[in-house]
Amino acid sequence: MADRLAWTDGQLHFGEVTITTQGGVSIHDGSDKTDYQKGFVTLTSHRILWKDKSAQVELALSAIVFCEKKDALLTSKARLVCTLSRGQEPKRPGPFSSSRYDEIQFEFRDGGCNDFLRLIQEELVKKRWLLQPVKPSATTTNDQLHRTGISGIENHLAHQLNVQHQSISGAFQDLNKLMQQAKEMVSISKTIANKIQEKRSDLTSDETIRFRSYLLSLGIDNPVTKESAGSQYHTSLAKELANLLEKALKDTNGIMTLSDAFCRINRARGYELISPEDLLNAAVHMEELGLPVRLRVLSSGIKSFELTNRNEKKDLEEIASLVKTVTSMSADQLANQLGIPVIVARERLIAAETNSLLCRDDSIEGLRFYPNLF
Known part of the structure; x- marks a missing residue:
């Protein structure tokens, strides 16, 4: 249009x-x-x-x-x-x-x-x-519209304060409504998911994919809270997060940035949100608890989650094979092909280069990676 x-x-x-x-x-x-x-x-x-x-x-x-x-x-x-x-x-x-x-x-x-x-x-x-404030009426004079001095400044500040107050009030009203409906949404999503599981044989592949996208991370039953877990909050939270992220990581090439995981987790928890500090404190316990998900710091300093049983060498060889099939590849292209963030794709390509599987060409057209023929 x-x-x-x-x-x-x-x-x-x-x-x-x-x-x-x-x-x-x-x-x-x-x-x-x-x-x-x-x-x-x-x-x-x-x-x-x-x-x-x-x-x-x-x-x-x-x-x-x-x-x-x-x-x-x-x-x-x-x-x-x-x-x-x-x-x-x-x-x-x-x-x-x-x-x-x-x-x-x-x-x-x-x-x-x-x-x-x-x-x-x-x-x-x-x-x-x-x-947005209403436009001045036709009877308003140019002097009134362009009034300066103490009175004009006070009126302008008062108007800005009123707009900010309305914005904040509206935001909290929406948040309160969301909190009231979140528990109901979690219950509804679980009911629909169970019905889909019962009718799986009657659903076509396209319908299953569509329903799966609708229900992705809609809710966690009885999420761990500080009140219910007490001193074991972060270890209990680590177990809950590992259970949620394990399924998601299998659909994202086995790796997910900390920021992406934070958004997905809070969307799943619905009405019991966690802070970035709680997420990080829980993540550091994952490896010592022997969970299927662990926290990893990439060479660029970016923190990410990955599957514990992830085969690094095999993944890099697969990336090198992808590059070989198209002669050369940029981080953007790899990210689109694997469905991962660009920064993670760049890390994967650099890791393959470090292991002598790829070589780079850094020109005015950007950074590209080629198969290492030596």
């Missing part, structure tokens, strides 16, 4: 803040290429702004139903796909008069799609555009 794009001068509205900017971004109307290529895209609390040397357009966040990432292909880079609602407000002037699609795609040719997706999803949850 590229017809939802409107011309703009790029100026921020009152109360609007800039979140991030990324270069090398092109606009697609659905899957169709447009003339708006390799510009700068800016995310604000209210809009997505895109500009190049000749044009500036905007897309209101209120028009976006949801966003998702479309992985890079051989002929294109990663894309941010924004599915739009069919709004009832009057159409503003823009570069497109009509569109046959219900989505706009932003192609990130210079990277940054993952971070942009994460930030825009956060803004879609906050809905800060709903707190």
Whole structure:
């Protein structure tokens, strides 16, 4: 729905803040290429702004139903796909008069799609555009609009304080609702999972995959708490986490960064969240308890979880074989192929190089790895 794009001068509205900017971004109307290529895209609390040397357009966040990432292909880079609602407000002037699609795609040719997706999803949850103050009435004079001095400063500070208060109040209301419904969601997810297990023979492969994605990490029964475990809290928590992460690690090539694990664990615990310190303190007990998951510090200093029975040598040989089949490979390509974070993929390639399985070519085009023929 590229017809939802409107011309703009790029100026921020009152109360609007800039979140991030990324270069090398092109606009697609659905899957169709447009003339708006390799510009700068800016995310604000209210809009997505895109500009190049000749044009500036905007897309209101209120028009976006949801966003998702479309992985890079051989002929294109990663894309941010924004599915739009069919709004009832009057159409503003823009570069497109009509569109046959219900989505706009932003192609990130210079990277940054993952971070942009994460930030825009956060803004879609906050809905800060709903707190935008009403525009001044037609009877307001220019002197009143541009009033300066002590009175003007006090009014501006009072308005900012009111907006912040509304934002914080709304956030806590949403959090309280989430806490009230979390226990019920855990119970529902368990019931659905049991029914799927009973009907497994009647489900097709596609249906099983779809249900599995819906139920991923929706809840843990009776999560360990400081009140229930007492002095054994961290060792008991370590056992619970190992049980959860063991299943997840088998689907992520046997390794997961500490930050990814933190998000997955708290999503699974639902209403009994843990702090980063509790996660780390529990993780250091895993190896001494003989659990199937252990904490590992990568050469770059990044902490990660991995399966205890993971065969390092075999994994590196498989990576070297993958590189050999395509002649050369970057960390981005390996990450896409294995479904792991880019930083972990880079660590894997460097480890294979250290074991003389690969060699590198570090040029202006980036770091690539090749089979070691010597």
